[in-house]
Amino acid sequence: MIEIIIVAAGYLLGSLSAGVLVARALGLGDPRDAGSGNPGATNVLRLGGKKAAVLTLIGDGGKGMLAIWLAHAFNMIPSIIALTGLAAFIGHLYPVFHGFRGGKGVATGFGVLLAWSWPAGLAALFTWLLVAAVGRRSSLAALAAAVLAPIYLLLSPAPLVITLAMIPMAALTLYRHQDNIRRLLDGTEPRIGQRSR
Template identity: 50%
Template sequence: MQWLALLAAYGLGSISSAIIVCRLMGLGDPRQDGSGNPGATNVKRLYGSKPAAVTLLGDILKGFVPVVLANYAGWSPLLVILIGFASFIGHLYPVFFGFRGGKGVATMLGVMFGLSFPIGIAVAGTWLFVAKVLKISSLSALIATALAPMYIYFLSDAEMSWVGVTTLMTLILFWRHRSNIQRLLKGEEDLIKKKPKAD
């Protein structure tokens, strides 16, 4: 049963919200333009706020729903976070879309909300604050997710399995953002609302 739950979470994560939303709305494939990333940020750059908002919601729910269901089932904290991790990996490497997925920020945020509402609020609030001050989407995501393990430590009775797996998710997310990090170091990363350069 637990292995099936992990596979189901991965399968749910593999459903690309960006690609499906764009197809249903008669838009192009977000993998073929802009940054080439099938995520809410690239969808917004290419097609506007409405499809981006739906994409964002879908990506968050992919992380949120399986974790909430696992918590409701009374499974161990380790299994709960592993189910969230499986959904996160599904988003990054979706079996249904040639293993070419997004960068994982929204799905990781959904996992955080699934673990604990205060943790989700802390991560989302950090992203919004940094985005407001620095106006760089990728930097906001990197800072918010880097702080996620600390938020878990202080807001979830120091559940160390959650801290450990979330730290792994953060490291993977940083790897997925390596091109953004290179541009940040060079001072070349685009500001929010400014037309971006393709990856």
């Protein structure tokens, strides 16, 4: 029974959209109705500046980490820890508190990954920073990090079940970035800090 509660708690934590909450608190309105329509840090940056973006990034990443720490605090087995992280990620994508209109999961997925395995998390962060610095496009950096994350986990000391949970997270990240992928292919994807077209 406690296992079900922990996984459900992971989903509920994930359902707290930092971008929506931060934007409302700063009087920016709902980020899902402006810019790219995504409540993530990149869109919040375009709408409200660096402070709002940093708060969104910390909030979304932090809830992913918190979900895993909660599972560890209750000494859950690796499969439940894996499911809790996946639940937090899905909660961000389809949040019960925000009409199931969520984000793309990059920051929350990173928070989960970092709490699952800090070496894999740091490798994914380095990948994001490198691709973002070269390509100047947040979506491209996120896609690269998501694709490589299962490989980083496989090479880390994390249990195999954690790697298996990362695979659908990576796939969902790609799915949620369909519009970005199309814009990347036709050269219209905004650069970091640039307003969406």
